Amino acid sequence: MTGLLYRLLLLLYPPAFRRRYGRQMLEDLREMRQRGDSVGWAFLDVLRTAPREWLDVAGGGSRQGLRSDWPVEHLGEVLRELRRSLRGLTRTPGYTLVVVATLGMGIGGTSAVFSWMEGLVLRPLPAVRNPSELFSIDVWARDGQDDAPVASYRNLLGLREGLATQARVVGFGYARLHVTDQGTATTDPSPDAWGAFVTSNYFSVLGVRPVLGRFFSPAERMTGQSRRSAVISDALWTRRFARDPRIVGRQVQIDGFDFQIIGVAPSDFVGTTIGLRLDVWLPVEAAPPLRGEASLLDDGSTRWLRVFGRFAPGLSLLTLDQHVKALWQRLRADDPPDARVLDATAVPLDVGVAARLKPLLSILLGITGFMLLAICSNVANLTLLRGARRDHEVAVLLALGAGRGRVAARVLSESAILAGLGVCTGVALAALGVHLLPALLPPSTIPIELRAPMDPRVLLFSAGLGLAACLAFALAPSLRAARAIPLDVLRVSRGGHRGSAIQSSSLIATQLALSLATLVAAGSFFHVLDRLARVNRGFGNPETVLLFPAEIPDEDLHAASADGAFGRLIDNLGRLPEVRSAALSSFVPLGLEGYQYRDVTVAGEGQGSGGPNRTLVSFVDDRYFDLMRIPIHEGRAIDLSDRADAQVVAVVNEAFVQAHLQGLDPLGQELTVEGRRAVVVGVAANGKYRFDQLDEPSPPFVYLAWAQWAPTSPMILVRVDSRSTTSAGAIRRTFARIFPSGVLKGPMWLDDYTSVALFPVRLGASVLSALGGLAMGLAALGLYAIMAFRVAQRTREVGVRIAIGASRVRIIGMFILQGVKTAATGLLVGLPLGLGVQKVFKAMIPAFDPGGVVVYAWAVGFLLCVTLLASGLAARRASRILPADALRAE
């Protein structure tokens, strides 16, 4: 082991040295070990002497060699050089700042994006054992109409039994819960928590281990008391219970029911849907009372569970999918009413919306990787320019008799300082960037949480790359300095490095091209964001609507419905100050939850045409259309006359008319909804309903009268005067007076609630524009540096021109033209590159829309402004050159 390590260390020496002495050095090491000498010194010795041998190679032989053992001996001198370099760097704060910032941004940005990628896409479920063995079973509507991929409890049992030998199958359903704890005196400001009803094998199939207590055991029969057990997240344990070690066994009230906490999940496990943080897990058997639907576990038509599982070792997803399909055929035969229109497929574990970020993150990764390269080249550029400018100084030093080793040391030590500072900045920025991702999230009361712990390996890699770039490019001037013959350098005028300038300007053009492409992509995202934000969602002014999801125990619901409690609640709420109106609905569009599908048949449509249509429905009261500002195009809205004992009515949307009542007068048509006949009394404007279909045409939608159907726990909507309302407390009190056993959650603003749909696009827009801006800024810095360098190179020429009467405007124009030429090259490469990036996005994200000429126009405009600014500043410097100074400078 020691020998191997030493052999690796020997790679640090120049090849010739290694070839000649490597074997002997290994022999020496062996002998040292045999004789019991301390070998640590030999290792240190390699690190101390290897640079010296390189310098010898660079110095072109051993002319200096015998006289000095630098840097073997002169550690003190090295330190002195470092101090001197530090002083030198503080004298040119601009250069120092630019290099350090550039390196820092490159290292930090790349590490942050790599970490996001790792956290969200590559290893999204860190606490879960072998996630590649997990799969979801999506239950889809056969007729192509979209449906939520959820199963009924009976579906779940069927799947679980049928797949018993191939896989272990788990079901869970999301729930918004209200957790209170009488043990703690202080009331939590936000008692709401997202949770899931899970089958008892949930944790064992995932392979997650509790940090405290236990989880539901897979074989456990959840009856009686065990139905009332709960597992909480590490976050909730911290937030609510201050990490009380005696938490296990404690009683809490969840939606008004007593539950006992039996365990705490690890901090890196917050459920299987990335982005949605779950805080509470309850057994499925607890769902019927909590959700107020007694028949939840028997009823084959209420589909509320998501299904996933872990397949047996040796099985592939493909064969599993075949099993699932075959099984579904059998289940379908046993269970005709629901199964007839549905199909089931096994897919890789659905980790939720965050998975949609994969294409975006892949591209971000590409861009940041590319940017890191650009940054390395930028640093290289700056270092080269400084090196070139330094030749003069170095030559003077050499001429005055300074050792070449020392000159090289000075140049190298400066780079080492810059690289060190850059890496430190990078680490800080990476840490910041990792925390920035959650900050980019849409404002929402839904516990969206994107966790992307910083990956030290990634950081090490980027830092190493930055360091290598810095040192490598510092070595070039340093080698040149060590070889330089003073007289040659002194004789050459300052304009001697045209070669490196041309090379640099192509580097800058590449950077400009890259940043242009990024900006074009960012522009497209803004375009999509703008378009989506302006999509007509079918309702108006969501910014002043407060949402309160209510949970009312099953047994109280019917009584409340019968004695008109809901009507009283809405009336009382409407009379509160600052409240304009209030309404009830079973569903609010564009959220993550609450989608209800019902079998709807149109009387005229023959049974042959596919039977009942699974149609999105919502149960609303008479105020709903008014409050949501949903226009009624024909007939009337649901109104007070639609009582429980009156004719069952329905209001359909235009898409429904198009799909099922084409060419008919929709008013008066009869529908069959879940076996009950309903008369269409009105046609409402189309709207957007599903958060994942914001960009698609409206699906058919049916509004049913709240009073005419078995009540469920409603969403209470309250339109208030302004965002700064203080009425939430009064609303809660009013609710509690009428429904003492109920729980009122929220509130949240309707526009926050509906913003989930915009999140991926918003993320893309903000991150890409930040990166694009950064890239452009860096390119501008680079451009400025190179223009300033050119000005410095041509000081004499400019001085002469001014002396013989060139106007300052002409001088400025001359340099700006040079800058514009570089920018034009960048433009020529960048525009097709941008087009390519857009194509990639388009292929990966269906909703993506390049946005046409406008996007290009502003990206190009921005590029030109930046170019003009950077080269203009440099040109201004040129125009201020005084002829006398210019001539004296030589």
Place this chain on the structure above:
Amino acid sequence: MKKHTNHGDGQQSSLSRYALHVLLALERGPLHGYAIMKEVQVASGASVGPGAIYGALQRLEAAGLVREAGQGVPDRGSRPRQRYEITQAGVETLKAEARSLARLVRLAAQRHLIVDEGLGQE
């Protein structure tokens, strides 16, 4: 920790400390790398690793002060090792360097900067 004097500009003509020590070690006869290292360690009192020794050897060889002396008779069980020996030029250089150092030491002693028997130490 030893504090080293600056060998830079003022003493361009003198050999580096390691080079001198290596020459001094070889003056008594051919040695291989490890043996040179031990000699230098004992004589200089400083910790020296193989890298420093071979670096010095490479430069001394290039200057013609040292040459390879073939492989010596191995110790029990160990493999034959490359040995190095001092050349005539090496001996001359060593003598000249030693004389110059001795002069320096005498001078320093005269000025009571060091005690006279402090020869070989700084």
